[in-house]
Amino acid sequence: MTASTPSSAQSAFLTACRESIGTNHVLNTPSDTASYLTDWRRRYTGAACAVLCPASTEEVAAIVRHALTHRIALVPQGGNTGLAGGATPDTSGTQALLSLRRLKRIRALDLHNNTITAEAGVILADVQAAALAADRLFALSLAAEGSCTIGGNLATNAGGTAVLRYGNARELCLGLEVVTPEGECWDGLRGLRKDNTGYDLRDLFIGAEGTLGIITAAVLKLHPQPAARVTALAALASPQAALAFLALAQRAAGPLLTGFELMSDFCVRLVGQHFPQLPYPFRHKHAQIVLLELSDNENEAHAHALFERLMAAALEQGLVEDAVVATNLAQTAAFWALREHIPLAQAKEGLNIKHDIALPISRIADFMSATDAAIAQAVPGARQVTFGHLGDGNLHYNVAAPPGVEAQAFLAQHEATINRLVHDSVQRHHGSISAEHGLGQLKIDEAARYKSTTELRLMRTLKHAFDPLNLMNPGKVLRWH
Structure with a gap:
């Protein structure tokens, strides 16, 4: 929604914006602005005095100068695919949303x-x-x-x-x-x-x-462009085995190892449940599945020979229980689709408590064991949807309601408790509560809880130096005071 009765400052600001970027690119009717004002997860819906759609850097600069003159806060937005509410305005209706989608050259x-x-x-x-x-x-x-x-x-x-x-x-x-x-x-x-x-x-x-x-x-x-790619799914008994397999793959392939994605058995079964075209890839159940990819600048034969040596060593050492290698582009796409459909399967299963965390790779297995146990004790029956980029230490550690429990009620009752359990565990294992999704408005207070006073002071010093009026995406990343 947008503010129904703009102030004199807002009116003057919008008039100036219309002169700078054209009336058609200053949107302020609900039908025109609705898609910009709710985030991708539908967790936040804000209000704005207008949605502004400049087409050049010069037009962006003009809008910012108008905002400075009339003291209007700006919320920049790209594709509106963020997961932390960083591109959604607040509910006051006093901010303007600045869409950059027309800067597309x-x-x-x-x-x-x-x-x-x-x-x-x-x-x-x-x-x-x-x-x-x-x-x-x-x-x-x-x-x-x-x-x-x-x-x-x-x-x-x-x-x-x-x-x-x-x-x-x-x-x-x-x-x-x-x-x-x-x-x-x-x-x-x-x-x-x-x-x-x-x-x-x-x-x-x-x-x-x-x-x-x-x-x-x-x-x-x-x-x-790589001359060849080899993609495979490997089944393993535990996160510890996955870490050992990662170390082996790094020694064998070095910089040719492009991807190393970890998926729990529950993640993969959840995908098959909601997307039957992506069935469980193995005959038997396995605790963890790794999607790995090698990219080779020589040729297909060299890539496959390297991969065969890697898998032979992994099987001989008992790290991998089973494996399947993509034999064509369609199968490669299907393997990656399995991984990429996990968030979509979660959405179909119902709202869940999401965590985008980073850990030292060596601490991931210990973190999962300790945190799984803590959540099981605090909320019996809660289901961990754990997957992520094991090769760089980034886990998506999400918690879904127990079977038969309504998701909204689960969040209302347990979200604060589970967030504290997970983030405290991240802190104990020397990690970060945000790896690749940003802080936005979702984690602004959580970040302040775990950062030192020195770090927060330095961040605020930068913010005050660059943006002394707090007009650039206020209420995101850190509190103004």
């Missing part, structure tokens, strides 16, 4: 430098496609890649399935263009891998969720 492709320059509103899959057309790889890959945008990926420092080899969004970005809270444009679109000329402003804006400025374009790293 790919500005440059430099094959010698292996870079692509894309505006913030470009869909991730379109960057991947542009790279592929030039026989290059843009390595960021995640389930929402058909609708999430580059600006949102960078604002949350997105991870995805290939972090093990290529790194997360921060590692894949060489330069940024940013509109500052004063409405100035910082042109940091440098395709440099080395630049030792002072503070790294780029890394301040990446992961800041629009609280320090608005990313409008980025120079992104490309890599050679």
